[in-house]
Amino acid sequence: MRVSSEEELAEAVRDAGGPxxxxxxxxxxxGRPVAGAALDVSGLCGIRLYEPxxxxxxxxxxTPLAEIEAALAGEGQRLAFEPADWRGLLGTTxxxxxxxxxxxxxxxxxxxxxxxxxxxxxxxxxxxxxxxVVKNGGRVMKNVTGYDLVKLMAGSWGTLGVLSEVSLKVLxxxxxxxxxxxxxxxxxxxxxxxxxxxRSPFDVTGAAHGREGTLIRIEGFADSVAYRAGRxxxxxxxxxxxxxxxxxxxxxxxxxxxxxxxxxxxxxxDVWRLSVAPxxxxxxxxxxxxxxxxxxxxxxxxxxxxxxGSDLRAALGDFAGxxxxxxxxxxxxxxxxxxPPEPAPVAAISAGLRARFDPRGILNPGLMG
Amino acid sequence: xxxxxxxxxxxxGKGALGAALRAVLPEDAVISDPAETRAxxxxxxxxxxxxPMLVVLPRSTEEVAAVLRICHAAGVPVVPRxxxxxxxxxxxxTEDSVVLGIARMNRVLEVNYDDRFIRVEAGRTNLSxxxxxxxEGFFYAPDPSSQLACxxxxxxxxxxxxxxxxxxxVTTNNLLGVTLVQMDGTVVEIGGAHMxxxxxDLLGLVCGSxxxxxxxxEATLRILPKPEGARPVLIGFRSNEVAGACVADVIKAxxxxxxxxxxxxxxxxxxxxxxxxxxxxxxxxxxxxxxxAESEIDEQLGLIRxxxxxxxxxxxxxxxxxxxxxxxxxxxxxAFGAMGQINDYMCLDGTIPVSSLPHVLRRIGEMSxxxxxxxxxxxxxxxxxxxxxxxxxxxxxxxxxxxxxxxxEILKLCVEVGGCLTGEHGxxxxxxxxxxxxxxxxxxxxxxxxxxxxxxxxxxxxxKVFPLAASAARRAGREHVPGALRPxxxxxxxxxxxxx
Numbered sequence: 023m024r025v026s027s028e029e030e031l032a033e034a035v036r037d038a039g040g041p042x043x044x045x046x047x048x049x050x051x052x053g054r055p056v057a058g059a060a061l062d063v064s065g066l067c068g069i070r071l072y073e074p075x076x077x078x079x080x081x082x083x084x085t086p087l088a089e090i091e092a093a094l095a096g097e098g099q100r101l102a103f104e105p106a107d108w109r110g111l112l113g114t115t116x117x118x119x120x121x122x123x124x125x126x127x128x129x130x131x132x133x134x135x136x137x138x139x140x141x142x143x144x145x146x147x148x149x150x151x152x153x154x155v156v157k158n159g160g161r162v163m164k165n166v167t168g169y170d171l172v173k174l175m176a177g178s179w180g181t182l183g184v185l186s187e188v189s190l191k192v193l194x195x196x197x198x199x200x201x202x203x204x205x206x207x208x209x210x211x212x213x214x215x216x217x218x219x220x221r222s223p224f225d226v227t228g229a230a231h232g233r234e235g236t237l238i239r240i241e242g243f244a245d246s247v248a249y250r251a252g253r254x255x256x257x258x259x260x261x262x263x264x265x266x267x268x269x270x271x272x273x274x275x276x277x278x279x280x281x282x283x284x285x286x287x288x289x290x291x292d293v294w295r296l297s298v299a300p301x302x303x304x305x306x307x308x309x310x311x312x313x314x315x316x317x318x319x320x321x322x323x324x325x326x327x328x329x330x331g332s333d334l335r336a337a338l339g340d341f342a343g344x345x346x347x348x349x350x351x352x353x354x355x356x357x358x359x360x361x362p363p364e365p366a367p368v369a370a371i372s373a374g375l376r377a378r379f380d381p382r383g384i385l386n387p388g389l390m391g
Numbered sequence: 392x393x394x395x396x397x398x399x400x401x402x403x404g405k406g407a408l409g410a411a412l413r414a415v416l417p418e419d420a421v422i423s424d425p426a427e428t429r430a431x432x433x434x435x436x437x438x439x440x441x442x443p444m445l446v447v448l449p450r451s452t453e454e455v456a457a458v459l460r461i462c463h464a465a466g467v468p469v470v471p472r473x474x475x476x477x478x479x480x481x482x483x484x485t486e487d488s489v490v491l492g493i494a495r496m497n498r499v500l501e502v503n504y505d506d507r508f509i510r511v512e513a514g515r516t517n518l519s520x521x522x523x524x525x526x527e528g529f530f531y532a533p534d535p536s537s538q539l540a541c542x543x544x545x546x547x548x549x550x551x552x553x554x555x556x557x558x559x560x561v562t563t564n565n566l567l568g569v570t571l572v573q574m575d576g577t578v579v580e581i582g583g584a585h586m587x588x589x590x591x592d593l594l595g596l597v598c599g600s601x602x603x604x605x606x607x608x609e610a611t612l613r614i615l616p617k618p619e620g621a622r623p624v625l626i627g628f629r630s631n632e633v634a635g636a637c638v639a640d641v642i643k644a645x646x647x648x649x650x651x652x653x654x655x656x657x658x659x660x661x662x663x664x665x666x667x668x669x670x671x672x673x674x675x676x677x678x679x680x681x682x683x684a685e686s687e688i689d690e691q692l693g694l695i696r697x698x699x700x701x702x703x704x705x706x707x708x709x710x711x712x713x714x715x716x717x718x719x720x721x722x723x724x725x726a727f728g729a730m731g732q733i734n735d736y737m738c739l740d741g742t743i744p745v746s747s748l749p750h751v752l753r754r755i756g757e758m759s760x761x762x763x764x765x766x767x768x769x770x771x772x773x774x775x776x777x778x779x780x781x782x783x784x785x786x787x788x789x790x791x792x793x794x795x796x797x798x799x800e801i802l803k804l805c806v807e808v809g810g811c812l813t814g815e816h817g818x819x820x821x822x823x824x825x826x827x828x829x830x831x832x833x834x835x836x837x838x839x840x841x842x843x844x845x846x847x848x849x850x851x852x853x854x855k856v857f858p859l860a861a862s863a864a865r866r867a868g869r870e871h872v873p874g875a876l877r878p879x880x881x882x883x884x885x886x887x888x889x890x891x
Contacts, residue, residue: 075639076745076775098645133586140592141564156837157830162742163774164561164814166550166599167822167829168856169838173563173595177588194645217505223528223616225683243694246687253684299506299584322586344589362589367579372591374844379837390590 026065028147028155028186034061035184036153041387044180046084046122049107049114053179053360053389055352064119066186069093071161078144078161079192083121083185090120094192102193103139104130104277110287112349121185127177130281131228131239134220134319140176142191148175148183151380161189174375180386182379196241200251201228201273204262205235209304209315212236215261216320217300222257224250229320230280236262239277280318286327289314292350294334296324298343310337333358359391392439392795392820395854395866397486401467405444408465408489412447415457420495422446431490434475434482435537436821438791443470443484448492452570452578452608455491459606460576462489468850469574471602473514473545476537478738479819481549481601481855491606493544499523500609508567508584510611513544517551520612529614532559535815536727544607550599552815557773558649558682559615561815563598568611571597571604574846584611596841601817602852604845618682621649623719624692626699627673627706631655634675635748637702638772641679642745644698646691651773652678652723655752658730658767658780659722665729668722671706677772678723726769727780734765734782737794741805742776742814754804755779762797764790776814777805803828818856826858835861 025031035042041058066084073079074097081090087105094100105123109115124146129138136142145159158171175183204215212231219226219238228239238258240250255264267273279285286293291313298306300321307315312326328334331354334345344362347355364372372390376383409423422428423445432440444467449455462469468488475482484490496512497519503509504527511520517538520531534553535541541551547569552561559565568582582594597604628634638651654662656674663670670676681691692709699707710716722729730736743751752768759766770777779801783794802812802822806829812822826835839857842849842865849866 073744073746075643077642078744097643127587127592129587137560137564138587140595141560150837154833154837157834158837160809160811160829162744162776162810162814164552164556164742164771164776165811166552166561166815166817167811167813168818168826168835169841170550170563170595170599171837171841173592173598174841176595177592182591194642194647197645220507221504221616223619225618243687243690245690246683249684249686297585297587297589299503299508301503301505319586342583343585346589364590365580367573367577368581368590368593371579371593371844375591375841378840378844 023059024062024065028066028149031063031066031184031186032149032153032155035149035151038384041384044184044386046119046125047086047116049109049112049116049118050122050126051112051114052126052348054355054391056386056389058384058387061184063121063184064117070187074099077163077192078189080161080187080189081120082187083119085120086117087120087123088117095195098195099192100195101142101190102132102136103142104132104281105139106130106281108282111283111293120188124176124188125178125180125185131230131277131318134229134322135225135227136193140173143172143176143188144191145189146172146175146185147187148185150183151382151385155186156183159189163191179389181376181390182385184385196243198244198247199239199241199270199273200247201267201276202238202251202254202258202264203235203267204258204264207231207236207262209307209317211261212317213300213304213321215258218257218261219254220320222254224254228277228280230316230318232280232316233285234276234279237276237280239273280316283316283325285314285316286325289327290330291327292330292332292354293348294326294328294345295348296326296343296345298322298324298341302342306338306341310334330354361390363391393859394441394485394820395859401487402444404465408461408467409445411461412445412458415461416447416449416454420448420450420454422448431472431475431484431492434477434480436478436480436483436819439480439483439820441484441486443488443490444486446490446492448495450495452572455572455606455608456576456578458491459572459574463575463848463850466848466850468853470852471544471548471606473542473548474516474540476541476545477549477817477819478740479813479817479821481817481819483820485854493542493606493608496608503584504529506584507614508611509614510609511543513547513607513610514542517541517543517546524614528617530617531612531614532565533562543610543612547598547607547610548600548602549815549817552776554650554652554771557651557771558647563595565613566594566598566610567613569594569597569607570609571607573605574848574851579605582611601819601856603842603856605851619684620688621680621682622688622692622710623678623680623716624695624710625670625706625708625719626677626679626704627671628675628677628702628704629673631675631752632749633702634677637677637699638748639745640698640701641695642773644694646681646694648679648681648773650678650680651771653768653770653772654723654726655768657765658726658769661729661733661767662722662726665732666722666725668718670722673705678719723769730767730780730782735785736780736782737798739777739779739781739798739801740813740816741802741810742774743805743808743810745772745775747808747810748772748775751777751804751808755801758797758800762793764794764797775810799825820855823856824858826856839865
């Protein structure tokens with residue numbers, strides 16, 4: 023079923039006789055496989071309001087991300103959280119939508135400096151499991167009027183409500199960027215270098231380590247970028263010689279590859295992601311037995327390529343943080359909880375919220391476990 | 392502003408409740424003498440006062456859990472209190488409630504510079520969090536005006552902001568984890584040193600919930616390396632409109648100052664009389680602060696100067712020394728004190744889209760004439776968070792009521808132009824009855840059902856945030872919520888709230 027307005031969406035949910043599988047662009051099949059009738063919201067489309075001087079944009083949830091990014095680029099602005107495109111990673115086609123990005127809370131390398139998708143989200147309109155339209159937040163940057171359901175909706179994967187409209191804080195795109203690359207560091211040494219960079223006052227907007235070496239990104243006005251690149255190279259000298267990449271096109275390509283986890287695109291195996299304190303990352307990755315590792319967020323986000331069907335949580339044992347399956351066969355995602363199991367009191371709260379927002383249990387039921 | 396009538400049965404049970412609390416807390420942690428409980432009768436919204444039955448001052452998460460278990464069993468409302476600096480009445484007690492103060496829980500538990508976080512007890516003051524990491528060149532970004540006194544627990548409850556959130560965000564953007572004690576005494580760990588939620592973003596939900604979902608006892612906060620330097624400029628303009636246009640142009644040009652503060656003529660005058668900061672005599676002024684190394688600051692300020700010049704400023708003053716920088720901020724930082732010298736005032740907190748600034752300021756001026764009360768405007772212009780200060784005379788009968796009516800009209804105007812009732816102070820009791828201006832019944836219902844999940848008996852800070860009529864049934868324990876495991880009668884010894 024395809025809906026093209028909020029009213030139609032509300033009606034479709036209200037009239038649903040059973041579980042619904044919510045679908046935006048269909049590019050992020052993550053979580054437990056959901057049995058249910060497809061509800062396609064990509065027809066909820068279009069930018070409703072864009073005020074570059076106020077750094078805010080409001081759009082229907084099904085609006086293609088590409089359309090949003092093009093509109094922003096036209097005004098020299100962008101989504102600071104750098105949403106990833108998972109089509110290559112997950113082998114999907116279709117158009118990523120803004121609502122999908124928000125529902126999955128997908129944030130790229132700049133998350134270390136500019137925050138996650140949820141941090142840029144100012145307001146939502148959604149349809150809950152009863153078919154009721156609910157709004158929360160708004161289109162202003164500071165808003166503490168009532169509870170923050172905006173954050174709750176980000177990363178809830180359509181299980182509490184179906185997004186119909188979102189409003190976002192956007193930011194100016196910088197005039198210049200530079201990337202420092204150090205090669206030859208092992209994982210622990212790379213974490214050390216990234217930590218040194220992120221502890222500095224030089225406003226690092228990306229810190230990653232993988233095939234391309236250890237990468238540090240800075241952005242801003244041209245003179246400022248040049249100054250900070252020099253200072254960072256000096257600061258990192260004890261960790262390794264840093265080459266400063268000034269070719270904007272090449273650097274953009276490198277960071278897009280980190281963002282989209284490109285090294286794992288053409289490799290077989292399951293993909294997991296760990297969210298951990300950066301200094302714990304290298305030891306965990308070593309313990310995981312992964313075939314390849316990509317560190318982002320200075321080590322706070324670890325992408326692991328592991329043997330198909332294996333249970334990474336069993337391999338890692340207890341650790342502070344969590345592990346999520348992003349890519350695996352349906353059979354594996356049915357057998358191993360893709361989302362991290364929650365301790366009992368947290369699970370009770372999550373279950374309570376689902377029971378209130380979706381009393382019939384029809385919105386992507388079971389997707390998050 | 393109404394509060395629910397105190398429950399006589401609860402008050403009659405004060406002695407038994409005090410004894411039960413003393414059995415689990417040290418002697419000095421339970422206050423029952425009316426002469427002492429009076430110190431907790433209000434917060435910074437001091438027009439409203441009610442001394443609580445009892446005050447408890449626990450020193451650990453375990454003690455907080457013990458207190459809440461006892462009050463839960465007794466069916467007694469609990470009002471959590473940080474430092475009592477809420478401008479919205481967030482910590483206002485009722486006479487049949489227990490105030491749970493977390494001020495004694497103020498230790499730093501862990502600092503990790505490599506992973507860039509600090510874990511503190513929630514009673515620690517905002518400024519002392521930065522103080523604890525300053526020597527290593529770090530700071531905690533949210534900086535509410537009350538930062539010398541206000542507690543992190545209160546900051547989390549209200550999702551506090553500050554002058555520098557244009558760049559660094561507000562509390563919710565700088566919070567990594569909390570230890571939360573639910574009303575029934577259940578201790579929940581949410582988040583940690585890692586960055587993202589594994590499941591639903593409960594941390595985002597708890598932040599800004601005004602102490603209604605649980606009592607936060609510990610918090611893990613993101614700390615940031617301090618920039619190499621910062622420098623403000625002061626720009627004077629011929630009109631509010633021109634100043635507003637300049638703000639929009641600066642933002643559009645790609646400069647992201649850490650702060651853009653706006654003051655109108657009445658505010659400039661009052662601050663000047665009070666602080667003698669040497670502000671120019673003009674209709675509106677902006678204080679714009681940028682950060683970085685000297686050369687970076689020069690680059691950004693050069694661009695800001697270019698933009699400002701297009702708006703024909705009456706003054707463009709760049710601080711060339713620390714002392715001049717201090718003087719530029721001096722007037723702004725003393726704005727509230729300056730107003731307090733002249734008058735009683737009510738400080739509003741609505742946020743508007745930046746583009747509506749000139750229209751809203753003009754309307755406020757017109758309304759000021761209609762209501763016969765003066766207004767001074769000072770606010771965070773970059774993010775549209777207004778702080779109109781309405782001046783009134785507390786000793787003049789009817790003046791407070793006129794002031795509140797005027798304030799309500801300003802907040803309705805904020806909502807009308809696409810903004811909201813409160814940007815950083817919270818709803819508390821102050822904006823509680825205006826919530827229906829911003830939210831439809833279904834929107835409020837969605838929020839109230841979140842409270843049903845965390846606090847099914849509605850005992851934590853119950854008469855705040857939602858209009859009393861909207862929450863009455865729940866507070867009285869009458870609402871039927873499908874699928875809820877919800878005891879309708881507390882298994883206590885005082886009977887039900889509001890005389891079930």
